[in-house]
Amino acid sequence: xxxxxxxxxxxSTKQAAELLNVSKRTILNxxxxxxxxxxxxxxxxxxxxxxxxxxxxSGTYRLDEEIRALDxxxxxxxxxxxxxxxxSDD
Amino acid sequence: xxxxVLDTSVVLPAVLSPRGYRRRFLVVLTLGxxxxxxxxxxxxxxxxxxxxxxxxxxxxGASLDALAEQAExxxxxxxxxxxxxxxxxxxLIVSRPLLTEYERKLxxxxxxxxxxLREADIDTVRHQITAVCAEVTDDFDPELIPAYTTDRNDDxxxxxxxxxxxxxxIADDTKHICTQPESITEYRLPGTDRRxxxxxxxxxxDHLVDVDLDHVDPTLLQVAFQPLxxx
Numbered sequence: 432x433x434x435x436x437x438x439x440x441x442x443s444t445k446q447a448a449e450l451l452n453v454s455k456r457t458i459l460n461x462x463x464x465x466x467x468x469x470x471x472x473x474x475x476x477x478x479x480x481x482x483x484x485x486x487x488x489s490g491t492y493r494l495d496e497e498i499r500a501l502d503x504x505x506x507x508x509x510x511x512x513x514x515x516x517x518x519s520d521d
Numbered sequence: 522x523x524x525x526v527l528d529t530s531v532v533l534p535a536v537l538s539p540r541g542y543r544r545r546f547l548v549v550l551t552l553g554x555x556x557x558x559x560x561x562x563x564x565x566x567x568x569x570x571x572x573x574x575x576x577x578x579x580x581x582g583a584s585l586d587a588l589a590e591q592a593e594x595x596x597x598x599x600x601x602x603x604x605x606x607x608x609x610x611x612x613l614i615v616s617r618p619l620l621t622e623y624e625r626k627l628x629x630x631x632x633x634x635x636x637x638l639r640e641a642d643i644d645t646v647r648h649q650i651t652a653v654c655a656e657v658t659d660d661f662d663p664e665l666i667p668a669y670t671t672d673r674n675d676d677x678x679x680x681x682x683x684x685x686x687x688x689x690x691i692a693d694d695t696k697h698i699c700t701q702p703e704s705i706t707e708y709r710l711p712g713t714d715r716r717x718x719x720x721x722x723x724x725x726x727d728h729l730v731d732v733d734l735d736h737v738d739p740t741l742l743q744v745a746f747q748p749l750x751x752x
Contacts, residue, residue, distance in 0.1 A: 440657075441572055450617055450657060452624070452647055465582045470569045472578040480569050481657060482561035485554075486588040488652045494746035497645040502539035502743065508634065510534040510541035514693060516633040517530055517626065 441470065441478040451484075461487070522557075524612045524656070525550070526619070526682035528675070528692030529626040531722050536646050537634070543722060545737040546729070548603070549611055550653055551745045555596035556609040557655035562589035591749060599745045604736045612655035614685035618663045618677040620647060625674070652746060658684040669708050672697040682717040683710040689728070690719040699724075 444462075448455045458479070461467045468483035488494060527535070535543035566585045573580050600609065624643055631638040658681055669679040675697045682690035690708070692698040699706050699721050706719040726734070 441568065446660070449660075450620070451651060452620070452644070462582060468569065468580075468582045468585050468588065470572045470576075470578045471581055472576050478569070478572055478578075480565040480585065482558050482565050483569075483583065483585050483588055485651065485654070486558050486562060486592050487583055488648060492648050493748075494648060494652055495743045495748075498649060498743045498746065501537070501642065501645055501649075502740070504635070505537050506539055508538045510538045510543055513534040513537050513634065514530060516630045517533060519630070519633060 440481040442481055442484065444477050444479065447479045447484055451488075522610050522612055523608075523688045524614045524685050525689045525691060526614050526678060526685055526687045526717075528678045528690070528694055528698055529623055530693035530698075531691050532623060532650060533627060533630070533646075536649050540739050542726070542734050544739040544742065545734040546722075547653060548599075548737050548739060548741045548745070549607060549732060549734075550613040550655075551742060552596070552599050552603060552607060552609045553611040554613060554653050554655040555592055555599060555745070557612055559589055559592040559596055562592055594749050595745065598749075599741060602738070602741055602744060604732065606731070607737070608731045613650075613653055614656045614658060614681065614687060615650065615654045616658040616677065616681040616684065617660050619681045620650065622663075622674060622677050623647070623650060649742075653742075656685070667711050670697045679708050679717070679719070680710075682719075683708060683715055686715060687717050689725060690717050691722055691725045692719055693721050695721065 442450070444455050444458045448458045462469050462477055467487040468480055470478040472478065531543055534541055535547040538544060562585055566589065569580055569585065572578060600607070624647060627643055627646055631643070661680060663677045666676055666680040669676050675694065678692065679690065679698065695702040699719050702721050702724070707716055708719060709716045
């Protein structure tokens, strides 16, 4: 079984949606608004380059603002606090 | 290049605890992801063109050349904000089933940290991890992978690390994954010679000799994803 890193990949819209946990409709919206790179196949399907998709995330979400908001909410949390919550059912 | 795979016990503290050492390592992994992305984007400018040419399809959407330039600019911005010599060859590798497991665990444990945790917060965490990952392994069905551990929920992280040929699987789960927390727990992909070493985060720090995490500003994770030109 080969290692997969450093291999350029083309994803279907379904694979892209599953990877990002968004709907296929969201991926199609990003395609229609040209937010992500794609290849349109003659049958109408799309192929999306993986690294291009990941790089485009900064244009599809304001990740910095999402991270800042989460960090402000959890400013007092330590690694140990999170691990205690994770382990309390084990 | 040093691929790593993170268990939920490491990645969730990294995203939820804004000042911890796991977050600081996530910043180092972000530098690696940006380095990987600029390389892959350069390669990918040819791949979609070849696909379009061979199928009679058409290229469209965001320009890969422009994305490659942005990745380069983001990489340089973060590199310049990090301590001189900070390594850029650590690569966070994920798989779709592993991302699903991160989410499952966050849904299960998150309300114990914050009863107001919303589905949108879980989406944010997924976006954050996906943005920091350098590569995604081939997909697999978690039901069909070998039983590496005594907890079926922990098998996808081990399988992902083996598929990724990871240098390290970092896990603070000493019950099911790092069962020899003072040393290394080794896993092997059945029928192959491929192995991966699982270590706790504190053991891993013994191997992270080329950067002092005390000197890594954990808030740089926000900076890494600010729009270009933002100061």
